[in-house]
Amino acid sequence: MDIKIVKTTTPKEHPESSALGFGKFFTDHMFVMDYSREKGWYDARIVPFGNVELHPASTVLHYGSEIFEGLKAYRRADGTVQMFRPIENIRRMNRSAERLCLPQIDEDVAMEILKTFVAFEQDWTPSAPGTSLYLRPFMFGNDETLGVHAVHNARFMIIASPVGSYYKEGINPVKIMIEADDVRAVRGGTGYAKCGGNYAASNRAGERAEQQGYSQVLWLDGVERKYIEEVGAMNVMFKINGEIITPALTGSILPGITRMSCIEVLKKEGYNVSERLLSIDELEKAMEDGTLEEAWGCGTAAVVSPIGELRYKDKIFTVNNGEIGEVTQHLYDTLTGIQWGKIEDSFGWTCPLK
Numbered sequence: 001m002d003i004k005i006v007k008t009t010t011p012k013e014h015p016e017s018s019a020l021g022f023g024k025f026f027t028d029h030m031f032v033m034d035y036s037r038e039k040g041w042y043d044a045r046i047v048p049f050g051n052v053e054l055h056p057a058s059t060v061l062h063y064g065s066e067i068f069e070g071l072k073a074y075r076r077a078d079g080t081v082q083m084f085r086p087i088e089n090i091r092r093m094n095r096s097a098e099r100l101c102l103p104q105i106d107e108d109v110a111m112e113i114l115k116t117f118v119a120f121e122q123d124w125t126p127s128a129p130g131t132s133l134y135l136r137p138f139m140f141g142n143d144e145t146l147g148v149h150a151v152h153n154a155r156f157m158i159i160a161s162p163v164g165s166y167y168k169e170g171i172n173p174v175k176i177m178i179e180a181d182d183v184r185a186v187r188g189g190t191g192y193a194k195c196g197g198n199y200a201a202s203n204r205a206g207e208r209a210e211q212q213g214y215s216q217v218l219w220l221d222g223v224e225r226k227y228i229e230e231v232g233a234m235n236v237m238f239k240i241n242g243e244i245i246t247p248a249l250t251g252s253i254l255p256g257i258t259r260m261s262c263i264e265v266l267k268k269e270g271y272n273v274s275e276r277l278l279s280i281d282e283l284e285k286a287m288e289d290g291t292l293e294e295a296w297g298c299g300t301a302a303v304v305s306p307i308g309e310l311r312y313k314d315k316i317f318t319v320n321n322g323e324i325g326e327v328t329q330h331l332y333d334t335l336t337g338i339q340w341g342k343i344e345d346s347f348g349w350t351c352p353l354k
């Protein structure tokens with residue numbers, strides 16, 4: 001595929017790795033490609049990073065036609081850069097696009113774009129421990145009319161951000177608030193799609209949790225408010241009485257690639273892993289009788305993040321004495337080991353640039 005390249009004339013300074021945090025700095029370039037029903041995808045280009053100009057009636061600004069992905073490029077000790085399971089992000093993006101009536105991108109084309117763009121910006125991949133280049137592909141509807149319908153015009157872009165840890169706690173346990181009122185998604189809705197609207201609807205509860213000192217919200221299902229779903233930006237796993245439980249993919253939670261990877265690692269190593277419904281009652285009982293051994297969240301940005309405290313209504317439970325558990329640590333070490341190329345990738349998950 002033909003990708004036009006316009007190089008920046010004003011390259012930026014790279015930030016110190018200690019200043020990175022999450023999503024605060026952006027690389028020098030971005031990828032842009034446009035779509036219309038008549039032409040299909042056209043005008044693929046890498047251009048200097050900058051603002052996007054939109055018609056004030058653009059669909060995305062009114063009706064929220066937007067999807068995104070999140071994946072990372074990692075610098076190995078030998079200096080080369082690799083991605084982690086990018087094909088899974090591409091497939092999920094197409095599933096999200098289908099739900100939001102946005103156009104599909106051929107998997108091979110999307111992979112070529114991603115590799116070309118990351119190779120072009122690879123100098124921005126930081127090398128300090130725990131740092132990476134976060135890649136944010138996104139697509140939005142861009143019709144210049146106020147009619148409500150599946151879009152005829154769209155834009156696909158990729159921006160990249162050198163990042164450190166997502167939570168200020170790093171790998172230290174985070175405090176999570178179980179949300180009893182607001183819900184994030186329902187079956188038949190957009191919960192399984194990575195679309196901006198899901199996050200917009202989450203912010204009110206997130207804000208309330210934050211004001212009380214909690215990092216994120218753990219959602220219950222949208223119908224009965226009974227079953228555990230996922231955290232704001234990660235899937236969730238619990239170890240109860242030796243069984244590792246993660247909510248089944250019922251349509252209202254995001255099928256996380258880190259979740260899938262954790263399950264595959266654990267199953268390969270003979271752990272007892274269940275993807276099933278887990279009710280708040282069962283979890284509460286396990287917290288009360290001490291059978292909840294570990295809890296952690298998993299996601300690209302958050303990696304594997306231990307949960308040290310859970311609050312549900314006025315009850316506060318400490319998990320594993322507020323310390324990182326054995327399985328959590330093991331998953332963190334295994335996934336980050338594969339991602340940074342420190343341990344052998346027996347799964348074939350890593351993807352070098354060329």
Ligand code: PLP
Pocket residue numbers: 070230231232233234235254255256257258259298299300301
């Ligand atoms: N759930 C939500 C709501 C998320 O935003 C994320 C992050 O992408 C995840 C789960 C984890 O998904 P993944 O592991 O593919 O990053």
Ligand code: COI
Pocket residue numbers: 069070071233234299300301302
């Ligand atoms: C990711 O983990 O890649 C995410 O997209 C989470 C995010 C909403 C910050």
